[in-house]
Amino acid sequence: MLFQWMKNRRRRKLAGEPFPPEWLKIVQSNCRHFATLDLGERGRLLRDIRWFVAEKSIEVSVGLVLTDEMRVTVAAHASLLGLGFPDPPFDRLQSVILQPEVYVGTKIVRDKSGLELHSQDARIGETSRNGPVLLSWKDVVRQCRDEPDGRNVILHEFAHLLDMVDGDVDGIPPMDSEEEFRTWKDVTRNEYRRLVNQSQLGRRTLLDQYGATSEVEFFAVASETFFEQPFEMKVLHPRLYDVLKSFYKQDPAQRWGVV
Ligand SMILES: [Zn+2]
Structure with missing residues:
Protein backbone atom coordinates (compact mmCIF):
# COMPACT_ATOMS: atom_id res chain seq x y z
CA MET A 1 0.00 0.00 0.00
CA LEU A 2 2.71 2.44 1.06
CA PHE A 3 4.87 1.27 -1.83
CA GLN A 4 2.01 1.91 -4.28
CA TRP A 5 1.43 5.37 -2.81
CA TRP A 23 16.73 10.89 -24.31
CA LEU A 24 14.41 12.20 -27.01
CA LYS A 25 17.25 11.95 -29.54
CA ILE A 26 17.74 8.31 -28.54
CA VAL A 27 14.02 7.56 -28.95
CA GLN A 28 14.01 9.23 -32.38
CA SER A 29 17.06 7.35 -33.63
CA ASN A 30 16.42 3.92 -32.07
CA CYS A 31 12.61 3.59 -32.14
CA ARG A 32 11.35 4.00 -35.70
CA HIS A 33 7.77 3.74 -34.44
CA PHE A 34 7.97 7.04 -32.58
CA ALA A 35 7.69 9.08 -35.78
CA THR A 36 4.43 7.30 -36.67
CA LEU A 37 2.65 8.15 -33.39
CA ASP A 38 0.25 11.06 -33.04
CA LEU A 39 0.95 13.78 -30.48
CA GLY A 40 -1.12 12.16 -27.73
CA GLU A 41 0.57 8.79 -28.23
CA ARG A 42 4.02 10.40 -28.23
CA GLY A 43 3.27 12.10 -24.93
CA ARG A 44 2.06 8.84 -23.41
CA LEU A 45 5.10 6.91 -24.74
CA LEU A 46 7.59 9.44 -23.35
CA ARG A 47 5.81 9.41 -19.99
CA ASP A 48 5.89 5.60 -19.88
CA ILE A 49 9.57 5.56 -20.84
CA ARG A 50 10.35 7.78 -17.83
CA TRP A 51 8.35 5.52 -15.54
CA PHE A 52 9.99 2.39 -16.92
CA VAL A 53 13.51 3.74 -16.49
CA ALA A 54 12.72 4.93 -12.95
CA GLU A 55 11.06 1.70 -11.81
CA LYS A 56 12.98 -1.12 -13.50
CA SER A 57 16.48 -2.20 -12.75
CA ILE A 58 18.31 -2.24 -16.09
CA GLU A 59 21.66 -3.96 -15.75
CA VAL A 60 24.49 -5.07 -18.02
CA SER A 61 26.63 -8.15 -17.86
CA VAL A 62 30.41 -8.29 -18.24
CA GLY A 63 31.60 -6.61 -21.43
CA LEU A 64 29.11 -3.72 -21.42
CA VAL A 65 28.96 -0.34 -19.69
CA LEU A 66 25.40 0.79 -18.99
CA THR A 67 24.32 3.88 -20.94
CA ASP A 68 21.18 5.98 -21.27
CA GLU A 69 20.89 4.67 -24.82
CA MET A 70 20.44 1.13 -23.45
CA ARG A 71 17.91 2.17 -20.82
CA VAL A 72 15.85 4.37 -23.13
CA THR A 73 15.89 1.97 -26.11
CA VAL A 74 14.57 -0.93 -24.04
CA ALA A 75 12.03 1.30 -22.26
CA ALA A 76 10.77 2.76 -25.56
CA HIS A 77 9.95 -0.60 -27.12
CA ALA A 78 8.47 -2.09 -23.96
CA SER A 79 6.32 1.03 -23.61
CA LEU A 80 5.25 0.87 -27.26
CA LEU A 81 3.86 -2.62 -26.67
CA GLY A 82 1.75 -1.36 -23.77
CA LEU A 83 0.64 1.90 -25.37
CA GLY A 84 -2.97 0.79 -25.99
CA PHE A 85 -3.59 -0.39 -22.43
CA PRO A 86 -4.90 2.00 -19.73
CA ASP A 87 -1.65 1.58 -17.74
CA PRO A 88 1.81 0.22 -18.59
CA PRO A 89 1.39 -3.57 -18.26
CA PHE A 90 4.76 -4.62 -16.87
CA ASP A 91 4.23 -3.84 -13.19
CA ARG A 92 5.62 -7.15 -11.96
CA LEU A 93 8.83 -6.98 -13.97
CA GLN A 94 11.81 -6.12 -11.80
CA SER A 95 14.82 -6.17 -14.08
CA VAL A 96 16.27 -6.31 -17.55
CA ILE A 97 19.79 -7.62 -18.12
CA LEU A 98 21.67 -6.77 -21.29
CA GLN A 99 24.23 -9.19 -22.69
CA PRO A 100 26.86 -7.84 -25.10
CA GLU A 101 25.82 -10.21 -27.90
CA VAL A 102 24.48 -13.71 -28.58
CA TYR A 103 24.93 -15.81 -25.46
CA VAL A 104 24.55 -19.43 -24.48
CA GLY A 105 21.55 -20.37 -22.37
CA THR A 106 20.69 -23.63 -20.65
CA LYS A 107 17.37 -25.34 -21.24
CA ILE A 108 16.14 -27.82 -18.66
CA VAL A 109 13.46 -30.34 -19.56
CA ARG A 110 12.15 -33.38 -17.72
CA ASP A 111 11.69 -36.63 -19.61
CA LYS A 112 8.84 -39.09 -18.90
CA SER A 113 10.77 -40.80 -16.14
CA GLY A 114 11.34 -37.48 -14.35
CA LEU A 115 14.99 -37.26 -15.33
CA GLU A 116 16.21 -33.69 -15.84
CA LEU A 117 17.86 -33.09 -19.19
CA HIS A 118 20.06 -30.05 -19.75
CA SER A 119 20.84 -28.68 -23.19
CA GLN A 120 22.53 -25.48 -24.32
CA ASP A 121 21.65 -23.16 -27.17
CA ALA A 122 22.58 -19.72 -28.54
CA ARG A 123 20.11 -16.97 -27.65
CA ILE A 124 19.51 -13.28 -28.31
CA GLY A 125 16.86 -12.94 -25.62
CA GLU A 126 14.74 -14.75 -23.06
CA THR A 127 12.38 -14.11 -20.19
CA SER A 128 10.74 -15.93 -17.35
CA ARG A 129 7.69 -15.12 -15.26
CA ASN A 130 8.25 -11.66 -13.73
CA GLY A 131 11.63 -11.53 -15.45
CA PRO A 132 14.40 -10.83 -15.60
CA VAL A 133 14.30 -10.17 -19.33
CA LEU A 134 17.64 -10.94 -20.98
CA LEU A 135 18.54 -9.25 -24.27
CA SER A 136 21.56 -9.24 -26.56
CA TRP A 137 22.43 -5.54 -26.94
CA LYS A 138 24.23 -6.09 -30.25
CA ASP A 139 21.04 -7.58 -31.73
CA VAL A 140 18.84 -4.90 -30.17
CA VAL A 141 20.91 -2.19 -31.88
CA ARG A 142 20.94 -4.01 -35.22
CA GLN A 143 17.20 -4.60 -35.24
CA CYS A 144 16.27 -1.14 -34.03
CA ARG A 145 18.51 0.83 -36.39
CA ASP A 146 18.76 -1.28 -39.56
CA GLU A 147 16.12 -1.74 -42.25
CA PRO A 148 13.09 -3.40 -40.65
CA ASP A 149 13.01 -7.14 -41.25
CA GLY A 150 10.12 -7.95 -38.94
CA ARG A 151 12.35 -8.95 -36.06
CA ASN A 152 12.61 -7.13 -32.75
CA VAL A 153 13.83 -9.07 -29.76
CA ILE A 154 12.61 -6.47 -27.24
CA LEU A 155 9.04 -6.69 -28.56
CA HIS A 156 9.36 -10.49 -28.65
CA GLU A 157 10.42 -10.90 -25.02
CA PHE A 158 7.98 -8.35 -23.66
CA ALA A 159 5.16 -10.04 -25.61
CA HIS A 160 6.05 -13.20 -23.64
CA LEU A 161 5.60 -11.18 -20.45
CA LEU A 162 2.11 -10.12 -21.60
CA ASP A 163 1.30 -13.78 -22.24
CA MET A 164 2.37 -14.52 -18.64
CA VAL A 165 0.21 -11.83 -16.99
CA ASP A 166 -2.67 -14.27 -16.32
CA GLY A 167 -0.29 -16.87 -14.89
CA ASP A 168 -0.41 -19.22 -17.88
CA VAL A 169 2.29 -19.39 -20.53
CA ASP A 170 0.19 -20.60 -23.43
CA GLY A 171 0.36 -17.98 -26.18
CA ILE A 172 -2.97 -16.53 -25.03
CA PRO A 173 -2.63 -13.21 -23.18
CA PRO A 174 -5.52 -11.99 -20.99
CA MET A 175 -8.56 -11.08 -23.09
CA ASP A 176 -11.32 -8.52 -22.46
CA SER A 177 -14.21 -10.90 -23.14
CA GLU A 178 -15.16 -14.52 -23.78
CA GLU A 179 -15.97 -13.63 -27.39
CA GLU A 180 -12.54 -12.07 -27.93
CA PHE A 181 -10.97 -15.17 -26.37
CA ARG A 182 -12.87 -17.53 -28.71
CA THR A 183 -11.97 -15.50 -31.79
CA TRP A 184 -8.35 -15.33 -30.66
CA LYS A 185 -8.13 -19.10 -30.21
CA ASP A 186 -9.79 -19.82 -33.52
CA VAL A 187 -7.61 -17.40 -35.53
CA THR A 188 -4.25 -17.98 -33.86
CA ARG A 189 -4.54 -21.79 -33.87
CA ASN A 190 -5.31 -21.77 -37.60
CA GLU A 191 -2.48 -19.35 -38.30
CA TYR A 192 -0.10 -21.34 -36.13
CA ARG A 193 -0.92 -24.57 -38.01
CA ARG A 194 -0.46 -22.72 -41.30
CA LEU A 195 3.01 -21.56 -40.22
CA VAL A 196 3.94 -25.09 -39.10
CA ASN A 197 2.79 -26.50 -42.47
CA GLN A 198 4.58 -23.85 -44.52
CA SER A 199 7.71 -24.36 -42.47
CA GLN A 200 7.59 -28.16 -42.97
CA LEU A 201 7.14 -27.63 -46.72
CA GLY A 202 10.20 -25.37 -46.76
CA ARG A 203 8.23 -22.35 -47.99
CA ARG A 204 9.11 -18.73 -47.28
CA THR A 205 6.82 -17.01 -44.78
CA LEU A 206 6.30 -13.48 -43.51
CA LEU A 207 6.32 -14.69 -39.92
CA ASP A 208 9.65 -15.92 -38.59
CA GLN A 209 9.47 -19.72 -38.61
CA TYR A 210 10.71 -19.76 -35.05
CA GLY A 211 7.01 -19.10 -34.36
CA ALA A 212 6.29 -22.66 -35.52
CA THR A 213 8.14 -23.96 -32.43
CA SER A 214 5.04 -23.62 -30.21
CA GLU A 215 1.91 -21.49 -29.79
CA VAL A 216 3.80 -19.56 -27.09
CA GLU A 217 6.53 -18.57 -29.56
CA PHE A 218 3.91 -17.97 -32.24
CA PHE A 219 2.32 -15.18 -30.19
CA ALA A 220 5.70 -13.50 -29.56
CA VAL A 221 6.75 -13.77 -33.22
CA ALA A 222 3.35 -12.55 -34.48
CA SER A 223 3.60 -9.56 -32.12
CA GLU A 224 6.99 -8.64 -33.60
CA THR A 225 5.60 -8.78 -37.14
CA PHE A 226 2.45 -6.87 -36.14
CA PHE A 227 4.54 -3.88 -35.09
CA GLU A 228 7.50 -4.22 -37.47
CA GLN A 229 5.77 -5.26 -40.72
CA PRO A 230 2.13 -4.30 -40.14
CA PHE A 231 1.23 -3.62 -43.75
CA GLU A 232 2.53 -6.98 -44.96
CA MET A 233 0.74 -8.74 -42.10
CA LYS A 234 -2.53 -6.95 -42.81
CA VAL A 235 -2.38 -8.07 -46.46
CA LEU A 236 -1.15 -11.64 -45.95
CA HIS A 237 -2.72 -12.46 -42.57
CA PRO A 238 -5.73 -10.11 -42.22
CA ARG A 239 -7.51 -12.11 -39.49
CA LEU A 240 -4.33 -12.44 -37.44
CA TYR A 241 -3.72 -8.71 -37.87
CA ASP A 242 -7.24 -7.99 -36.62
CA VAL A 243 -7.02 -10.10 -33.44
CA LEU A 244 -3.65 -8.52 -32.59
CA LYS A 245 -5.06 -5.06 -33.27
CA SER A 246 -7.96 -5.84 -30.97
CA PHE A 247 -5.65 -7.16 -28.24
CA TYR A 248 -2.99 -4.42 -28.40
CA LYS A 249 -5.62 -1.71 -29.09
CA GLN A 250 -3.23 -0.28 -31.65
CA ASP A 251 -3.31 -0.12 -35.47
CA PRO A 252 0.31 0.13 -36.66
CA ALA A 253 -0.59 -0.29 -40.38
CA GLN A 254 -2.87 2.72 -40.20
CA ARG A 255 -0.19 4.62 -38.28
CA TRP A 256 2.42 3.99 -40.93
CA GLY A 257 -0.08 5.48 -43.39
CA VAL A 258 0.19 2.72 -45.93
CA VAL A 259 -3.40 1.47 -45.90
ZN1 LIG B 1 10.36 -16.48 -27.50
Whole structure:
Protein backbone atom coordinates (compact mmCIF):
# COMPACT_ATOMS: atom_id res chain seq x y z
CA MET A 1 0.00 0.00 0.00
CA LEU A 2 2.71 2.44 1.06
CA PHE A 3 4.87 1.27 -1.83
CA GLN A 4 2.01 1.91 -4.28
CA TRP A 5 1.43 5.37 -2.81
CA MET A 6 5.12 6.23 -3.19
CA LYS A 7 5.15 4.85 -6.72
CA ASN A 8 2.12 6.92 -7.72
CA ARG A 9 3.67 10.00 -6.17
CA ARG A 10 6.90 9.48 -8.07
CA ARG A 11 4.99 8.84 -11.28
CA ARG A 12 3.06 12.10 -10.92
CA LYS A 13 6.30 13.98 -10.29
CA LEU A 14 8.03 12.45 -13.33
CA ALA A 15 4.99 13.06 -15.56
CA GLY A 16 5.23 16.76 -14.74
CA GLU A 17 8.90 17.07 -15.64
CA PRO A 18 10.19 17.81 -19.16
CA PHE A 19 11.50 14.80 -21.06
CA PRO A 20 15.34 14.97 -21.25
CA PRO A 21 16.30 16.22 -24.77
CA GLU A 22 19.18 13.73 -25.03
CA TRP A 23 16.73 10.89 -24.31
CA LEU A 24 14.41 12.20 -27.01
CA LYS A 25 17.25 11.95 -29.54
CA ILE A 26 17.74 8.31 -28.54
CA VAL A 27 14.02 7.56 -28.95
CA GLN A 28 14.01 9.23 -32.38
CA SER A 29 17.06 7.35 -33.63
CA ASN A 30 16.42 3.92 -32.07
CA CYS A 31 12.61 3.59 -32.14
CA ARG A 32 11.35 4.00 -35.70
CA HIS A 33 7.77 3.74 -34.44
CA PHE A 34 7.97 7.04 -32.58
CA ALA A 35 7.69 9.08 -35.78
CA THR A 36 4.43 7.30 -36.67
CA LEU A 37 2.65 8.15 -33.39
CA ASP A 38 0.25 11.06 -33.04
CA LEU A 39 0.95 13.78 -30.48
CA GLY A 40 -1.12 12.16 -27.73
CA GLU A 41 0.57 8.79 -28.23
CA ARG A 42 4.02 10.40 -28.23
CA GLY A 43 3.27 12.10 -24.93
CA ARG A 44 2.06 8.84 -23.41
CA LEU A 45 5.10 6.91 -24.74
CA LEU A 46 7.59 9.44 -23.35
CA ARG A 47 5.81 9.41 -19.99
CA ASP A 48 5.89 5.60 -19.88
CA ILE A 49 9.57 5.56 -20.84
CA ARG A 50 10.35 7.78 -17.83
CA TRP A 51 8.35 5.52 -15.54
CA PHE A 52 9.99 2.39 -16.92
CA VAL A 53 13.51 3.74 -16.49
CA ALA A 54 12.72 4.93 -12.95
CA GLU A 55 11.06 1.70 -11.81
CA LYS A 56 12.98 -1.12 -13.50
CA SER A 57 16.48 -2.20 -12.75
CA ILE A 58 18.31 -2.24 -16.09
CA GLU A 59 21.66 -3.96 -15.75
CA VAL A 60 24.49 -5.07 -18.02
CA SER A 61 26.63 -8.15 -17.86
CA VAL A 62 30.41 -8.29 -18.24
CA GLY A 63 31.60 -6.61 -21.43
CA LEU A 64 29.11 -3.72 -21.42
CA VAL A 65 28.96 -0.34 -19.69
CA LEU A 66 25.40 0.79 -18.99
CA THR A 67 24.32 3.88 -20.94
CA ASP A 68 21.18 5.98 -21.27
CA GLU A 69 20.89 4.67 -24.82
CA MET A 70 20.44 1.13 -23.45
CA ARG A 71 17.91 2.17 -20.82
CA VAL A 72 15.85 4.37 -23.13
CA THR A 73 15.89 1.97 -26.11
CA VAL A 74 14.57 -0.93 -24.04
CA ALA A 75 12.03 1.30 -22.26
CA ALA A 76 10.77 2.76 -25.56
CA HIS A 77 9.95 -0.60 -27.12
CA ALA A 78 8.47 -2.09 -23.96
CA SER A 79 6.32 1.03 -23.61
CA LEU A 80 5.25 0.87 -27.26
CA LEU A 81 3.86 -2.62 -26.67
CA GLY A 82 1.75 -1.36 -23.77
CA LEU A 83 0.64 1.90 -25.37
CA GLY A 84 -2.97 0.79 -25.99
CA PHE A 85 -3.59 -0.39 -22.43
CA PRO A 86 -4.90 2.00 -19.73
CA ASP A 87 -1.65 1.58 -17.74
CA PRO A 88 1.81 0.22 -18.59
CA PRO A 89 1.39 -3.57 -18.26
CA PHE A 90 4.76 -4.62 -16.87
CA ASP A 91 4.23 -3.84 -13.19
CA ARG A 92 5.62 -7.15 -11.96
CA LEU A 93 8.83 -6.98 -13.97
CA GLN A 94 11.81 -6.12 -11.80
CA SER A 95 14.82 -6.17 -14.08
CA VAL A 96 16.27 -6.31 -17.55
CA ILE A 97 19.79 -7.62 -18.12
CA LEU A 98 21.67 -6.77 -21.29
CA GLN A 99 24.23 -9.19 -22.69
CA PRO A 100 26.86 -7.84 -25.10
CA GLU A 101 25.82 -10.21 -27.90
CA VAL A 102 24.48 -13.71 -28.58
CA TYR A 103 24.93 -15.81 -25.46
CA VAL A 104 24.55 -19.43 -24.48
CA GLY A 105 21.55 -20.37 -22.37
CA THR A 106 20.69 -23.63 -20.65
CA LYS A 107 17.37 -25.34 -21.24
CA ILE A 108 16.14 -27.82 -18.66
CA VAL A 109 13.46 -30.34 -19.56
CA ARG A 110 12.15 -33.38 -17.72
CA ASP A 111 11.69 -36.63 -19.61
CA LYS A 112 8.84 -39.09 -18.90
CA SER A 113 10.77 -40.80 -16.14
CA GLY A 114 11.34 -37.48 -14.35
CA LEU A 115 14.99 -37.26 -15.33
CA GLU A 116 16.21 -33.69 -15.84
CA LEU A 117 17.86 -33.09 -19.19
CA HIS A 118 20.06 -30.05 -19.75
CA SER A 119 20.84 -28.68 -23.19
CA GLN A 120 22.53 -25.48 -24.32
CA ASP A 121 21.65 -23.16 -27.17
CA ALA A 122 22.58 -19.72 -28.54
CA ARG A 123 20.11 -16.97 -27.65
CA ILE A 124 19.51 -13.28 -28.31
CA GLY A 125 16.86 -12.94 -25.62
CA GLU A 126 14.74 -14.75 -23.06
CA THR A 127 12.38 -14.11 -20.19
CA SER A 128 10.74 -15.93 -17.35
CA ARG A 129 7.69 -15.12 -15.26
CA ASN A 130 8.25 -11.66 -13.73
CA GLY A 131 11.63 -11.53 -15.45
CA PRO A 132 14.40 -10.83 -15.60
CA VAL A 133 14.30 -10.17 -19.33
CA LEU A 134 17.64 -10.94 -20.98
CA LEU A 135 18.54 -9.25 -24.27
CA SER A 136 21.56 -9.24 -26.56
CA TRP A 137 22.43 -5.54 -26.94
CA LYS A 138 24.23 -6.09 -30.25
CA ASP A 139 21.04 -7.58 -31.73
CA VAL A 140 18.84 -4.90 -30.17
CA VAL A 141 20.91 -2.19 -31.88
CA ARG A 142 20.94 -4.01 -35.22
CA GLN A 143 17.20 -4.60 -35.24
CA CYS A 144 16.27 -1.14 -34.03
CA ARG A 145 18.51 0.83 -36.39
CA ASP A 146 18.76 -1.28 -39.56
CA GLU A 147 16.12 -1.74 -42.25
CA PRO A 148 13.09 -3.40 -40.65
CA ASP A 149 13.01 -7.14 -41.25
CA GLY A 150 10.12 -7.95 -38.94
CA ARG A 151 12.35 -8.95 -36.06
CA ASN A 152 12.61 -7.13 -32.75
CA VAL A 153 13.83 -9.07 -29.76
CA ILE A 154 12.61 -6.47 -27.24
CA LEU A 155 9.04 -6.69 -28.56
CA HIS A 156 9.36 -10.49 -28.65
CA GLU A 157 10.42 -10.90 -25.02
CA PHE A 158 7.98 -8.35 -23.66
CA ALA A 159 5.16 -10.04 -25.61
CA HIS A 160 6.05 -13.20 -23.64
CA LEU A 161 5.60 -11.18 -20.45
CA LEU A 162 2.11 -10.12 -21.60
CA ASP A 163 1.30 -13.78 -22.24
CA MET A 164 2.37 -14.52 -18.64
CA VAL A 165 0.21 -11.83 -16.99
CA ASP A 166 -2.67 -14.27 -16.32
CA GLY A 167 -0.29 -16.87 -14.89
CA ASP A 168 -0.41 -19.22 -17.88
CA VAL A 169 2.29 -19.39 -20.53
CA ASP A 170 0.19 -20.60 -23.43
CA GLY A 171 0.36 -17.98 -26.18
CA ILE A 172 -2.97 -16.53 -25.03
CA PRO A 173 -2.63 -13.21 -23.18
CA PRO A 174 -5.52 -11.99 -20.99
CA MET A 175 -8.56 -11.08 -23.09
CA ASP A 176 -11.32 -8.52 -22.46
CA SER A 177 -14.21 -10.90 -23.14
CA GLU A 178 -15.16 -14.52 -23.78
CA GLU A 179 -15.97 -13.63 -27.39
CA GLU A 180 -12.54 -12.07 -27.93
CA PHE A 181 -10.97 -15.17 -26.37
CA ARG A 182 -12.87 -17.53 -28.71
CA THR A 183 -11.97 -15.50 -31.79
CA TRP A 184 -8.35 -15.33 -30.66
CA LYS A 185 -8.13 -19.10 -30.21
CA ASP A 186 -9.79 -19.82 -33.52
CA VAL A 187 -7.61 -17.40 -35.53
CA THR A 188 -4.25 -17.98 -33.86
CA ARG A 189 -4.54 -21.79 -33.87
CA ASN A 190 -5.31 -21.77 -37.60
CA GLU A 191 -2.48 -19.35 -38.30
CA TYR A 192 -0.10 -21.34 -36.13
CA ARG A 193 -0.92 -24.57 -38.01
CA ARG A 194 -0.46 -22.72 -41.30
CA LEU A 195 3.01 -21.56 -40.22
CA VAL A 196 3.94 -25.09 -39.10
CA ASN A 197 2.79 -26.50 -42.47
CA GLN A 198 4.58 -23.85 -44.52
CA SER A 199 7.71 -24.36 -42.47
CA GLN A 200 7.59 -28.16 -42.97
CA LEU A 201 7.14 -27.63 -46.72
CA GLY A 202 10.20 -25.37 -46.76
CA ARG A 203 8.23 -22.35 -47.99
CA ARG A 204 9.11 -18.73 -47.28
CA THR A 205 6.82 -17.01 -44.78
CA LEU A 206 6.30 -13.48 -43.51
CA LEU A 207 6.32 -14.69 -39.92
CA ASP A 208 9.65 -15.92 -38.59
CA GLN A 209 9.47 -19.72 -38.61
CA TYR A 210 10.71 -19.76 -35.05
CA GLY A 211 7.01 -19.10 -34.36
CA ALA A 212 6.29 -22.66 -35.52
CA THR A 213 8.14 -23.96 -32.43
CA SER A 214 5.04 -23.62 -30.21
CA GLU A 215 1.91 -21.49 -29.79
CA VAL A 216 3.80 -19.56 -27.09
CA GLU A 217 6.53 -18.57 -29.56
CA PHE A 218 3.91 -17.97 -32.24
CA PHE A 219 2.32 -15.18 -30.19
CA ALA A 220 5.70 -13.50 -29.56
CA VAL A 221 6.75 -13.77 -33.22
CA ALA A 222 3.35 -12.55 -34.48
CA SER A 223 3.60 -9.56 -32.12
CA GLU A 224 6.99 -8.64 -33.60
CA THR A 225 5.60 -8.78 -37.14
CA PHE A 226 2.45 -6.87 -36.14
CA PHE A 227 4.54 -3.88 -35.09
CA GLU A 228 7.50 -4.22 -37.47
CA GLN A 229 5.77 -5.26 -40.72
CA PRO A 230 2.13 -4.30 -40.14
CA PHE A 231 1.23 -3.62 -43.75
CA GLU A 232 2.53 -6.98 -44.96
CA MET A 233 0.74 -8.74 -42.10
CA LYS A 234 -2.53 -6.95 -42.81
CA VAL A 235 -2.38 -8.07 -46.46
CA LEU A 236 -1.15 -11.64 -45.95
CA HIS A 237 -2.72 -12.46 -42.57
CA PRO A 238 -5.73 -10.11 -42.22
CA ARG A 239 -7.51 -12.11 -39.49
CA LEU A 240 -4.33 -12.44 -37.44
CA TYR A 241 -3.72 -8.71 -37.87
CA ASP A 242 -7.24 -7.99 -36.62
CA VAL A 243 -7.02 -10.10 -33.44
CA LEU A 244 -3.65 -8.52 -32.59
CA LYS A 245 -5.06 -5.06 -33.27
CA SER A 246 -7.96 -5.84 -30.97
CA PHE A 247 -5.65 -7.16 -28.24
CA TYR A 248 -2.99 -4.42 -28.40
CA LYS A 249 -5.62 -1.71 -29.09
CA GLN A 250 -3.23 -0.28 -31.65
CA ASP A 251 -3.31 -0.12 -35.47
CA PRO A 252 0.31 0.13 -36.66
CA ALA A 253 -0.59 -0.29 -40.38
CA GLN A 254 -2.87 2.72 -40.20
CA ARG A 255 -0.19 4.62 -38.28
CA TRP A 256 2.42 3.99 -40.93
CA GLY A 257 -0.08 5.48 -43.39
CA VAL A 258 0.19 2.72 -45.93
CA VAL A 259 -3.40 1.47 -45.90
ZN1 LIG B 1 10.36 -16.48 -27.50
